[in-house]
Amino acid sequence: MTQAELSGVPETALWTLRNRAEEALRPDSGYVDTEAVRLYRALAGEDFERFGPPSQVHSIRATVIDKIIVDFLATHPAGPVVALGEGLQTTYWRLGEPEVAWFSVDLPEMIDAQQRLLPPAPGITRLAYSALDRSWFGHVPSGPAVITAEGLFMYLPPGQIRVLIADLARHFPGGILLYDSIPRVFSALTMKGRVRLSDRYIAPPMPTSQSIRQARRLPGRIPGVVASEDLIPPRGRGRWASPVLRWVANAPVARALRPSLTLLRFGE
Incomplete structure (x- = not known):
């Protein structure tokens, strides 16, 4: 158990928090995440070094998701936003605490951590359920919604993801779903306990x-899914800004070997 009282998969929320905060603290970065920095500093006694060197990957992912949510709210001002497995994401504060119906769905352990560690947020309804427990559907109105699943689906049983997506499409017609994925080779390494971020931490x-190819095939294979889009992240700093790296990452072979961020659209 950590200073934040998290363990297992919920503990990975500290990994992503550290990466976002470290990026926001850099003077040469345009990424702003004031609440992540505040919480990171508040947890100064936490052993963040166990997660290895900081990476831009989570701040870049957050930037993409922020834009999609903002675009959705431009046409659906009341939301809702449904954040599955939200963890210690600080999206709500980065977006200026929007006056929308915002639902955070996470395990009881994480909901407790949110209530202890994050600022009071009357606009957020916290639902202590696994994303796979459809009971939470009864607390969220049906209709168009933007649903996020950052750093979630890779931890769930493979056979249950498509069923969950179909249920989301049925409950949220006209909505969209954003989630990130890992390639098969990386998944296999984690299953063997071979993704070691440091000598003190092995990824769950x-x-x-x-794969991107599998994501493109989802429309027509999952009821209610009408479109799938591979979202290309913005340029970051250093090698993350390299046009050569971006070209390589989108070459046919590399596309099957890199992480991806998928946007699914649900039919009306």
Whole structure:
């Protein structure tokens, strides 16, 4: 158990928090995440070094998701936003605490951590359920919604993801779903305990993978899914800004070997 009182998969929320905060603290970065920095400093006694060197990957992912949410709210001002497995994401504060119906769905352990560690947020309804427990559907109105699943699906059983997506499409017609995926080779390494971020931390098993090709095939294979889009992240700093790296990452072979961020659209 950590200073934040998290363990297992919920503990990975500290990994992503550290990466976002470290990026926001850099003077040469345009990424702003004031609440992540505040919480990171408040947890100064936490052993963040166990997660290895900081990476831009989570701040870049957050930037993409922020834009999609903002675009959705431009046409659906009341939301809702449904954040599955939200963890210690600080999206709500980065977006200026929007006056929308915002639902955070997470395990009881994480909901407790949110209530202890994050600022009071009357606009957020916290639902202590696994994303796979459809009971939470009864607390969220049906209709168009933007649903996020950052760093979630890779930890869920492979056979249950498509069923969950179909249920989301049925409950949220006209809505969209954003989620990130890992390649099969990375998933296999985690299942063998071979993704070691440091001598003190091994990444938890991630049984579910998805390639960009598999994501493109989801419309027509999952009821209610009408479109799938591979979201290209913005340029970051250093090598993350390299046009050569971006070209290589989108070459046919590399596309099957890199992480991805998928946007699914649900039919009306």
